[in-house]
Amino acid sequence: MQKYIILSFLLILGSKSTFAQHKTQETDKPNVVLINVDDLGWADLGFMGSEYYETPNLDQLSEESKIFMHAYAAASNCAPSRATMITGRYPMTHGIYTVDPADRGNPKTRQLIASPNANSIPKDSYTLGNFFQDHGYRTGVFGKWHVSDDPLTYGFEVNKGGSHRGNPGKDGYFSPYTINLEAKIEGEYLTDRLTEEAISFVEENRGERFFLYLPFYTVHTPLMGKPELVEKYRKKEGSKGQNNPVYAAMIHSMDENVGRLLAALDSLNLTDKTLIIFTSDNGGIRATSHQDPLRAGKGSYYEGGIRVPLLIKWKNQITAGIENTPVTQLDFFPTFKALIDSESELKLDGESLLPLLKNKKPMGRDLFWHFPIYLEAYDPKEDSSRDPLFRTRPGSVIRSGNWKLHQYFEDGGLELYNLVSDPSESKNLATSNPKKAAELLKRLETWRFSYGAPIPSIKNPAYDAVFEKEAKEKVMK
Template identity: 45%
Template sequence: MRRFLVLALLFCWNLTPAVASTDRPNVVLFFIDDLGWRDVGFMGSDFFETPHIDRLAQESMRFSSAYSAAPNCAPSRACLMSGQYTPRHGVYTVGDPARGNHRYRKLVPAKNKTVLDDKFITIADTLSQAGYRCASVGKWHLGKSPLSQGFQVNIAGNPTGSPRGGYFSPYKNPQLADGRKGEYLTDRLTDEACEFIKANANTPFFLYLTHYAVHTPLQAKQADVEYFQSKPAGKLHQHATYAAMIKSMDESIGRVLETLKAQQLEQNTIIIFTSDNGGYGPATSMQPLRGSKGMLYEGGIRVPLVVKWPGVTKANSASEEPVINVDLYPTLLEMTGIPQPEEYALDGTSLVHLLKDPQSQLKTRSLFWHFPAYLQKYKGMQQRFRTTPVSVIRQGDWKLLEFFEDGHRELYNTRLDISETMNLTDSHPEKVKELATALHDWQKQVRAAIPSEPNPQYRSGNESND
């Protein structure tokens, strides 16, 4: 009842019935799990094969400085759906914020929410109110079901962040009936997505195809694994099973695009392809970017992004403008001609101006990340954590990281040093002060949780790297 009243109040200002016109564009959002910045051909992979995505990129506008709003799955998805940064919804990380060896955690991390509260007005809520048929196909990870968040259709979505039964049927997924023995999950989700398109060809729809791939467990079809095992390794990428998973994901994109074409919907459908965070470190590389999933360095948050808006975006166009996934909510509203809900904060900026003119720039602004939690290291890492609690601002080419354990800061110029190898805090103290002030002002504005309580289990002076 509370959610109904909230939605009614937010949309009551629109006295005209929110019924989508027949020429309102469809929207297909491909949201791939753990796909790194370099994990597709058009971004330079020398081993993974993504011909369908590469063709889509050639027909679209590419963003080379696109970011997820968080370095791991659930918070990135909460930001995408709500249009808000992590401090507003409180989904800071996946599950327990106190990960890794307790002896090395100096602070008690901020409390973390694992469910996106129904009070947040998702992009699906807004599109549904305008008459769109909304389907979530694949990973949800923000609570029990997307059906309470504006979607009318849920295929395979639940609280879990990885496929419970793995990638082959039986899936052990209450929201997805088992297929034939050995059926591959990525293929099955593609079947479901294509059927949704066919069933809704005569009404505006929003298809959120949120593959579990290429999240662990790393499992792929044997023939594809053998193919990549026989292929010469690249200097950047070499992992055969991961490559095979990417191949199936790419084939999925191709099948969905072909279904749109067969249904004569290709020219009236907006296509967005992106990832929820950086790639899985043990299986891939984001070089020259530093880091991987779970880090606030570029390799953990910079992601591939392409947008195809028929009749608007120019084929094979590109932008270096820094953008972030909270921008997609206001962008889709402007694309579809739907007003923003009143008295609901959207932290992003519409990218429509950029999409119409790739040489243009957005108004000067800052991008923010807030991660008041710990993430354990990957096996083989020298450092004790992938990240400790940290807050980050990017403004223009400058990026400042401020770590809460000891207050130390790192300043990088992302244009001159994309690999973040040169900490410029000593040589640019005024820039540090400027960005730190802006970051602290933002933290106060959004009431960001700042961890400060000492961890009583912390043991200083322990030199072990366990």
């Protein structure tokens, strides 16, 4: 009798062990929540050092997350950044380098004909939505899509508010909306509503794995905050470059809504099973909010235009703390692939962040950007760009270790910076350190050649050097 009791006990243990192993395998594949704020600057959060903007929910999340201090968007403005993150491929593969048109600014001030620019990702693009759907996840996007007409054709089952639109339009943060979203309550705030829809999606899919993509329209223009919050920040003293009460109110509402979503995950006992990523699609607009010590802002490939906040949390799986290794949003797709389906063949241009997230080994590689296009200035006296007429002129950039090289196609100009000693990119070392400049230029050229990156070379017949010189002097008076 005792023999059978022992045997039965061993069988139960065995079945429990098998169940536990199966359960472990199941929980190895987490839900994924990707929050992508629009035009939120690197320094526009409490945990990133701001004393004006109040972000208590994100500050708390940062204490539970890996904080990437050198995280980069894949481009300096929204459409190419999003297309690259969603597909895991450089712009050379999907063709989006900017928000159309690619030749912004007065034609008399552009020396070259900009390279062709796509308006949408190709119809056969394999996106994060496709990937998660193919692996049994429920998929939903809530907010700004901006890379095609409809995310439902790229693997997403639910779409609330996403289209080709890049902003909610005039007066668009309060209903009635100008995006494809019907208001439930008159005068409701768009950021609140998108979060409400996201929470409903989580509640409906609590028993299944899900990929929730929450690309808020906020804090993109038009700047519109709740009146009571605007008044709150009007009464608060700001600092140089961070003192816009309407922008502060928008950040406040965004933070509140991130808190609402995190609380919903907690209440449904899903936090342990969910990988949470919080980031921004590009740098902030410098005329709205300075990112000191970083130079420039949205549309520029100086640090203020491409370095972004990044938090990654997976409770009990990722050790919280500060991480200084440079990473890019191109790395999100490979990370998800490593977590969910590491053996499948899939061409991606980034690298998995799992080694960094698990504290196993540092990643050592160069980061690249290519922009064969023009972006006109926002505010010539505020932008801190290379010249006052453009945030970006055609060129490429490489970050290698602590070094960063800018190459410009119009005049062949090179700018070399050491980001440790000069995070503001104020001291061009290309002349004083020609060996390092030549080394990085060779790496940059090799990378461009490997991807067939277009380099604009046709002279613009409308260009007028005298007009350009006078225009620069005029805007800086």
